[in-house]
Amino acid sequence: MVNYYIKKTTTLTDWGKVFFSTASLKYYPPKFVLRDPIKQGVSKAFKNGYEVAVIVYHIENIHEIHQQLEPSPYQQYIKTLKIAFLNAVKTRQHAENILSIHDYDQNSVTLFVRMDRTLDCVAEIEATIKSILHNVQVYMSDKGADVQLIFNTGFMFLEKKYISIQESIYQAHQQAVIMAMKQKESEFNKMVYALSNIVEKKDIRLLAQPILDVETNEVRACEMLTRGPIGTPLESPLNLFSFARQTKFLYDLEMIVLEKTLEQIKRTKWQQDIFINFTPLTIGNPCFVKDLKGLMKKYKDIASNKLIIEVTERDSFEGLEYFISNLKILRTLGFRIAVDDTGAGYASLNSISEIMPDIIKIDRSVIQDIDKNSVKESMLKGLLLIAKEVGSIVVAEGIESAEEASVLSRNKVDLAQGYFYARPTSLSNNLQAL
Incomplete structure (x- = not known):
């Protein structure tokens, strides 16, 4: 050997x-x-x-x-x-x-x-x-x-x-x-038992990272981020969702994230928009719309137009029979749709033409060191033109320096999120910071 x-x-x-x-x-x-x-x-x-x-x-x-x-x-x-x-x-x-x-x-x-x-x-x-x-x-x-x-x-x-x-x-x-x-x-x-316990007990934590208006620095929304039980191998969201995906718990886990997000919105009386991540696999699930309606009925005081369904991953949604039709239904119910990772590759650009999102999130790979790279700024301008053609609001992700933020301001990017503005914390802490 x-x-x-x-x-x-x-x-x-x-x-x-x-x-x-x-x-x-x-x-x-x-x-x-x-x-x-x-x-x-x-x-x-x-x-x-x-x-x-x-x-x-x-x-x-x-x-x-x-x-x-x-x-x-x-x-x-x-x-x-x-x-x-x-x-x-x-x-x-x-x-x-x-x-x-x-x-x-x-x-x-x-x-x-x-x-x-x-x-x-x-x-x-x-x-x-x-x-x-x-x-x-x-x-x-x-x-x-x-x-x-x-x-x-x-x-x-x-x-x-x-x-x-x-x-x-x-x-x-x-x-x-x-x-x-x-x-x-x-x-x-x-390991399956540990994950099934997480699903059964809904044993996850949610953090919220604020999304700010580039010009005014006012908080306009938060993106919900998931963590597993503290001190376990599944605390990391990468491992939690990786394992869930390999053991067919992904749909259950993502629906728990939605439910707990709604719980926190109700408890904190959060009024701004909320971004919630979903994989194409979950959005394309034939039960998704029915289950989503059931949760929204339970939390009927939360307006659907405050929730933004963020399509994550660069998986192809080809072959997912209900994906596009489910998105159409979500729109009729008042939800808005965001596409993640824009600019990271052909797949994300193709997703824009298929989904025609309300919000386009520009990938960190475009933003990183954009103040030192004229080509990246040209890419940003091109994506802004695409967003204008589609009628989408633009969110720039992963801002980590004042120099990067200044390029966004110069190009009149709508919204931004990243460690330069704020790190993820609880939704209640974000409420206090408003």
């Missing part, structure tokens, strides 16, 4: 593949050995503001393949599979985001991936999983590997609060393995 990593460099041509003997490594040891390049890569990614995720590709039928092939062809098959993964990583767009690739045992392959925190990390991770898996299968087919591989995948984001980088990597790897190897019923069921 070998342990190999792709050394992180600035260009693909600089990649080096190094093989180590790993006879001491076991798949589920008390602590698995971490080579310095992994820890260094993760540490550097954290310092540069990235999130890092562990992806595990577990080969479900590896033992069947072993039984079907003679020892020598089997070893060649495994060698070809490793090359297929290396090739899939190397040829992937933005391959530099793959920090390392390992085979802790011959039943699985593990990737460490950095993610830009300004993107929707869950959607990006799922896109990475699918594209690499597709490329691996194409490569194996081209090489004449007739035995069909069956993969189970799992992923989890690294927590930044652990005492050491190694501990953070170990915990995330364990959880990703549990997700991929669902046949490990005891461990998998513990």
Whole structure:
């Protein structure tokens, strides 16, 4: 068995593949050995503001393949599979985001991936999983590997609060393995039970980040942000929603966020607008409109025109039969629609033409250092023209400096949010700040 990593460099041509003997490594040891390049890569990614995720590709039928092939062809098959993964990583767009690739045992392959925190990390991770898996299968087919591989995948984001980088990597790897190897019923069921308890008890916290008028600095709205139970692996919203998505709890969780948001609006008597995030999967659920109407009936004093349904993630909504029709119904009920991540890629621009949103949220990737980059300011001007054509209000996200804010003011951007203005806090605290 070998342990190999792709050394992180600035260009693909600089990649080096190094093989180590790993006879001491076991798949589920008390602590698995971490080579310095992994820890260094993760540490550097954290310092540069990235999130890092562990992806595990577990080969479900590896033992069947072993039984079907003679020892020598089997070893060649495994060698070809490793090359297929290396090739899939190397040829992937933005391959530099793959920090390392390992085979802790011959039943699985593990990737460490950095993610830009300004993107929707869950959607990006799922896109990475699918594209690499597709490329691996194409490569194996081209090489004449007739035995069909069956993969189970799992992923989890690294927590930044652990005492050491190694501990953070170990915990995330364990959880990703549990997700991929669902046949490990005891461990998998513990995590499912923990999430089902969160859903049953509605054990989440909501924070509110204010959205301000760029010219007057007056608070016009808040965006609701979710946190899991304090001190648990699911406290992080990335891990909470990642796990919910992989275990089919996503719809329930997002509806709980809506219900608890309505509870807080009623309790605090909040009068400004509220942005609530929903994935296309939830909006496209055939039960969504009915369940939303039921909650609004329960909180009948809250006007629907104060709630903004923010379509998150860059998932394609193609194939979601009820997505567009549900949005049309929401509009007839008085809700407004916002599109997130605008400017981060073709998908978000395509969403604007399909959805014709009331509000366009410009992605942090456009805003970051816009005061130092004339091209980014030109991009902003182009997006403002699109918004004017659609008739949309514009919200700029992720403002972190006075210089960035001044560019927004110069270009007459409507609204903005970010740490420069205020960090997320409780809705009641935001009410007091008005």
